[in-house]
Amino acid sequence: MDIIDTLLKHPIFRGLALEEANRLILDSRNHKEVFSKDEFVRYRGDECSSLFFVVSGKVRAEMQDPKGIVLLLEIMGFPALLAPNFMFAQNGKFPVNVVAVEDTAVWIMHRDVVVSGFYEYPAFLMNFLRIVGDKTDFLTQKLWISTMNTLKEKVIAYLYNLTEYGKKSAFELPIMREEMANLFGVERPSLSRVVSELNKEGLIEIKGRKARIIDFERIKTLLEM
């Protein structure tokens, strides 16, 4: 079964024996759901008490403001979990709409399987907690970035932040380009455009995951504008 092979590679099972991960995945209380392009996987407010694995395809998480304007939060494919932070929250509901961007399969692990997994396999709990923590990290950064106005400012501020406020000029990008686009709430081409602009202007050099600030002074000026 293809889907099981994929799931076995999920970071939440890191440190578990193959047999142990298999037991959690194949528990009869779990089930699979499939969605075609543009179908809603879950609506904001739907119950969120299980663990949702995106196994194949892609989904987008979006919020709607009262004016009906959609705010794209993230595009997610494997190994994304959907709203893992919310499954034990008081509210226990999806905080966002989740929509299939293409044909998508989701594996839903029953809450009881997850909880008993925590007690049987310490690594499973620690992996879950790490994922939940990283998700919060992402949201906190997103919140900080949301205070900036333009995409260029957002990118510069994010990169400047990675220099530990000017302490070092060369550093590695901790996330992939797609995650960066998610963080800024834009599509990848828009991000690429700004990145090549910054390269051309001699402000910041980005090659793959290596980045280097060329002109700190002009960057500070730009952010103050």
Added chain:
Amino acid sequence: MDIIDTLLKHPIFRGLALEEANRLILDSRNHKEVFSKDEFVRYRGDECSSLFFVVSGKVRAEMQDPKGIVLLLEIMGFPALLAPNFMFAQNGKFPVNVVAVEDTAVWIMHRDVVVSGFYEYPAFLMNFLRIVGDKTDFLTQKLWISTMNTLKEKVIAYLYNLTEYGKKSAFELPIMREEMANLFGVERPSLSRVVSELNKEGLIEIKGRKARIIDFERIKTLLEM
């Protein structure tokens, strides 16, 4: 000991026998730290691998943008935990500066005590996960609200959201006034001013924790402006 009596009332110990909570709290690997007004409790980037309980006093969590402008995130007193979501994250660092607003005592529970508590007392783990989930809920709402421009818009949008987009007109506020101010990133007096404005204008009625939307049409118009 006063501090222990306070800690015993913390929601993270709900469902534990007094003796069990006492054992976790009094473990010799834990310790207390005290701070005077305006002292930094932790800097952004400091290691965050233990569980920090604000036992007395108050702290504020704040971020700084590259221009040095401070973004107030939250004012927190007991039973707040400091950055609980981050203690198991990959990064494992404080995402914000935490500053004492008044004389403050913090009880620091060692990571190993926390982890062994998870396995000894299932309720302790479930309480921790609920708190972490609620924190993410708060951040997600804050992110959504950050897309609005004025405080009045933010308040209206938040309340409109609680009506489940117009499905019900009367509802209960799920959080206290101070938490609401935190959510909007303002001090309480500013929030009170806007709330009484909304009352006076006959848009929304708020009495204690009960709220009622009076004029849906005008609210929608206001949000579209």
